Amino acid sequence: MNKVKNRWLIALAGVSVHLSIGSAYAWSIYTKPINALTEWSATSISFAFSIAIFCLGTSAAFMGKFVEHYGPRKTGMVASIFFGAGIALTGLAIQVQSLPMLYISYGLIGGIGLGSGYVTPVSTMVRWFPDHRGLATGLAIMGFGFASLVTSPIAQFLMGKVGVSNTFYILGALYFSVMFIASRYLEKPPKGWTPQGMVQHQEKNQAGQPIQTEGEGLTANEALRTSNFWMLWLTLFLNITCGLGIVSAASPMAQEMIGMSDQTAAAMVGVMGIFNGLGRLFWATLSDRFGRPKVFTMVFIVNAAALTTLYLSGAPILFVGLICLIMTCYGAGFSIIPAYIGDVFGTRELGAIHGYILTAWAAAGIVGPILLSTVHQMTNSYKPTLFIFIVLVCIALIISVIVGRKAVHKK
Template identity: 45%
Template sequence: MREKNRWLIALSAVAIHLSIGSAYAYSVFQNPLSETLGWERSQVSLAFTIAIFFLGISAAAFGQFVEKNGPRKSALLAAVLFASGIIGSGLAVSLGSLTLFYVTYGVLGGMGLGLGYISPVSTLVKWFPDRRGLATGMAVFGFGAGALIAGPIAAQLIGILGIASTFYILGVTYFVLMVAGASYIAKPPVGWVPKGMEPGTVSGGKYDIKGTEDLAQLTAKEASKTKRFYLLWIMMFINISTGLMLISVASPMAQEKVGMTAIAAASMVGFMGLFNGGGRIGWSSASDYIGRSRIYPIFFAIQLVAFLILPNINNVIIFQILIFIVLTIYGGGFAVLPAFIGDLFGTKQLGAIHGLILTAWSMAGVMGPLLVAYIRDVTNSYDATFYIFAVFLVVAFATSLLMVKDINRIKAIKEKKLSEKVS
């Protein structure tokens, strides 16, 4: 059998992630749904919250399914679930049923999101042992950038054809794209490495574990019993909560804090998607050289400084620059994660472990937006939100340092055993 092109494998993953990443364009549907069907804004927003919750839950639940059945079958099932959810949403709109909308967009669509997100990632890590960060960055860039493409198209279709027809057209389109991606994606042959690379080596960063073995080769069950698994979960939970907090209130926050117009704030939100996607490529590529264990302390240090400055900012340009920087880190955290999991736990059951860690996403998807809304209502200001999340970022920074310490401890033990074996 002819060997597949690993760059086409990456392109297949991008096709899948571009489709499911369209979920970030959900805000385009909020006003039309409220105005056309009379649903409250909070009711419409709840559908997205349900989808993100089921994303995290299904990523964990389907992790073993991906490892057992491979990326192709998993991505095909994701296509069926996600497309059914989008097409079903059109039916719910036609019937005016909010409950059915929650089931289709929230539950079915959310399950498709979770399975579609993890299906190609572990396979990409195996195809790119020399550039793990870049490989996973390319895939999840599609997820971050999906809204940039889907948002304007959906808005145009809603204006011309209506909400229900838009859901039907998008659902069919996503199904075709995801099936096309799934049809090519496959695992590499056992023991495969690119030319010029020695078998059994990985790229963990110039100053980390590049050119050595992964820290361990663990199953998902074994990984979940380690200290570093929970350290990583905490780090991701706080990084995601911080990003989703900003995403959920970006427009009203910009208008209230620095006096941006609604149109200008909407433009800023669009650029946030661009920086979210760009950060996934940029930070993940950098992690191949800096080292994954060193990237996360950098993430939290930068965000901490930004959150301490933001309450005192009245300048529109500086405000946007700081928001965009945080969004690159939000996206970068997702992009670096699969490669970091490979460094820490190996690729034995990377998909399953990735799914378990992504339960942090479902929890953060509820906590981040709800907490900022509550603080805003109680204090009548967004400033307190920045200080409260700054405390969380201090915790995340300390956790990331504990992770570095734990990695160094394990490496020292491995080196000691190796030297004893040699002697």
């Protein structure tokens, strides 16, 4: 027992990995500098981010199985190589002005690094914190949400000092180093290990019945054959579709709907990032106190109410407050789901199940922004899209109630 690692250092290593890969959320700050050097359109540059998010979701499904078979240390090392190389090669793509190379380097290679790095610490931290699963996943995934706040000023400073390409070379080396070192400390706890003084808490569904798992729980393939898995997948897909739609158009939406200036809208986007990160920790920690089924459903109630008020109201201050509230709900889906999976399916192959469910992110990453931009182009208004988002969130609310009442598996 003296050789058992410190679980809080495990958590720190996991947060370090997510702070590195979460820098992907700062991609928009590179759009204008890259455009000035290459004359690629903003749409073409943004498409690299879409490819990266798609590859995140798809590669997570494969790497989730990898982390279960080979452990988080090896998966983290793979993630550090792919993500670091992808960022560095992005600098080369800009230097030689090759758009296809940009898509391969940042989108494909970097995206695989994103998916590998995303699933690596989450299942590991859940196992180390059986007494605080929500807190564990909230901490890790909060790092992903907050990363853009750390990356943006550093990248802006570097671009001003050494240029765009050199910035990517430096950041690629930095991300590789941080992720590689952090992954060396990650490992699963010893079999049968529990924290000293832990009081076993039995998670309950919305009907007040204990959520039972047999032994260590289901395998990933067994989980795929349950309705619970697909209901959780669908709720995450709907939540991300609406959230990413708002994220992708928050600035022009504020300017059009309430007449906000460009500068104020840009500041609002920065504040959104803070609430996105805080929401991941707040809702996940709350789920430890009141149970995953109840809190997960509450997220959709709050989200539906906020979207409805946003649709009906035109007050500027209220608009900003509602957008920030919606961002906490968007972040909540990412942080509650891994702990919810542990409650429903057990931790036997948690990383693999989490990887499979993240394919919802890949699908929503395409549907959300395209849905919003298409409807806006057809109607010249954001109101119809908001109405569609309200309907989608209400559907997710209904599904969350159903899965919350029957959140129990039978092997």
